Amino acid sequence: MRTYKDLSPSLRTIMTPGPVEVDPRVLRAMSYPILGQFDPEFTELMNETMEMLRDVFQTNNQWAFPIDGTSRSGIEAVLVSIIEPGDKVLVPIYGRFGNLLVEIAERCGAEVAIIEQEWGAVFDPIDIITAIEREKPTIVAMVHGETSTGCIQKFDGIGAACREVDALLVVDAVATIGGVPVKTDEWLLDAVIGGTQKCLSVPSGMSPITYNDRIEAKVMRRKTIERGLREKGAPISSVKAVASNYFDLGMLQDYWSPKRLNHHTEATTMLYALREGLRIVLQEGLEERFSRHKRHEAALVAGLQAMGLTLYGDPLCKLPVVTCIRIPSGVDGEDVRSMLLNSFGIEIASSFGPLKGQIWRIGTMGFSCNQKNVLHVLGALEATLHWYGVDVSVGKALQAALAVYAHKREE
Numbered sequence: 001m002r003t004y005k006d007l008s009p010s011l012r013t014i015m016t017p018g019p020v021e022v023d024p025r026v027l028r029a030m031s032y033p034i035l036g037q038f039d040p041e042f043t044e045l046m047n048e049t050m051e052m053l054r055d056v057f058q059t060n061n062q063w064a065f066p067i068d069g070t071s072r073s074g075i076e077a078v079l080v081s082i083i084e085p086g087d088k089v090l091v092p093i094y095g096r097f098g099n100l101l102v103e104i105a106e107r108c109g110a111e112v113a114i115i116e117q118e119w120g121a122v123f124d125p126i127d128i129i130t131a132i133e134r135e136k137p138t139i140v141a142m143v144h145g146e147t148s149t150g151c152i153q154k155f156d157g158i159g160a161a162c163r164e165v166d167a168l169l170v171v172d173a174v175a176t177i178g179g180v181p182v183k184t185d186e187w188l189l190d191a192v193i194g195g196t197q198k199c200l201s202v203p204s205g206m207s208p209i210t211y212n213d214r215i216e217a218k219v220m221r222r223k224t225i226e227r228g229l230r231e232k233g234a235p236i237s238s239v240k241a242v243a244s245n246y247f248d249l250g251m252l253q254d255y256w257s258p259k260r261l262n263h264h265t266e267a268t269t270m271l272y273a274l275r276e277g278l279r280i281v282l283q284e285g286l287e288e289r290f291s292r293h294k295r296h297e298a299a300l301v302a303g304l305q306a307m308g309l310t311l312y313g314d315p316l317c318k319l320p321v322v323t324c325i326r327i328p329s330g331v332d333g334e335d336v337r338s339m340l341l342n343s344f345g346i347e348i349a350s351s352f353g354p355l356k357g358q359i360w361r362i363g364t365m366g367f368s369c370n371q372k373n374v375l376h377v378l379g380a381l382e383a384t385l386h387w388y389g390v391d392v393s394v395g396k397a398l399q400a401a402l403a404v405y406a407h408k409r410e411e
């Protein structure tokens, strides 16, 4: 029989836009014994997780719970549950994840209208509002922080414009939740989808979502139609029921409600992990956590610029938790990434689509977002570029970053 080596993953410094390093407290939480899904001890942990999610999403919504699956499972659950075939969905696209929203909405049978912004920039909210007034969509689906381009979209007036035409506003905040303010209620967001493996620093495998009664009303209406038609003996194909059992929010919320109607088997170990991750976020404090992300971003950017590197994207809409760097000419971006990984144990990200081979992306998210990692990646990148003969200012980057840290401490 073939034997397999002991599992011994390397200790990496992960500076990508996810997955990122996980706090040892979360890893420890994942090693506790399993509880049954209806054990009162476990349902209490589920309830506490819902409470903490409301705080992190900055909402009073009743519904805030994780979907089991990666972040796109949260996106699919919301979209498949509210899009009825033929509904018009408006998607403003300014990067790769806007296209994911289009792809999912189309599979749900939506009539999709898009507006596009050049990658590396975001929309003036006025342009989105104009499109909402013109298209009068049933749903507007958009991305808050685009990890593909390192840009963050402002929501000024967009929520109100949606209410004006009675559209539901669905926001992918996978990259931003826990690292950048996401004000669900204040911005009038109807459904928000978060991710675990980015700024929450929990392994990939769950997607926390929240939604309000406007979303719930649509979900409930579909449930009633479905039940009514079934009772009349109508074939299921004539019913605009939710086309997924696993992702049906109506069934999921019955499971997360005191009714505890059986649906799936909750992922015990991931729930422990998410609960601990959220506890860490709230113990740090949201405001402190957001300013920590800004502080390390400032140090990283100062270091990169002191080295002589150029950032990609409009600085006015830079996403604090992802920094995109133009790959200097004369060097292969993948050679640099390989050396960082193999000689320094550091992972940074490449890019896709039109940006493939053009930029690197460095994440400063959650547990990975700390002074040691920022200084480590700057030193390693400088040495690697110098090794490959790229003309960088040697000796400047770390000094610039250290100066940011010294200054921030004095503040």
Ligand SMILES: *Cc1c(COP(=O)(O)O)cnc(C)c1O
Pocket (backbone or CB within 6 Å): 018, 070, 071, 072, 073, 097, 143, 145, 146, 147, 172, 173, 174, 175, 195, 204
């Ligand atoms: C990472 C990411 C996703 C997809 O997450 P998965 O966990 O890979 O499914 C979606 N949207 C945004 C903005 C992301 O950054």
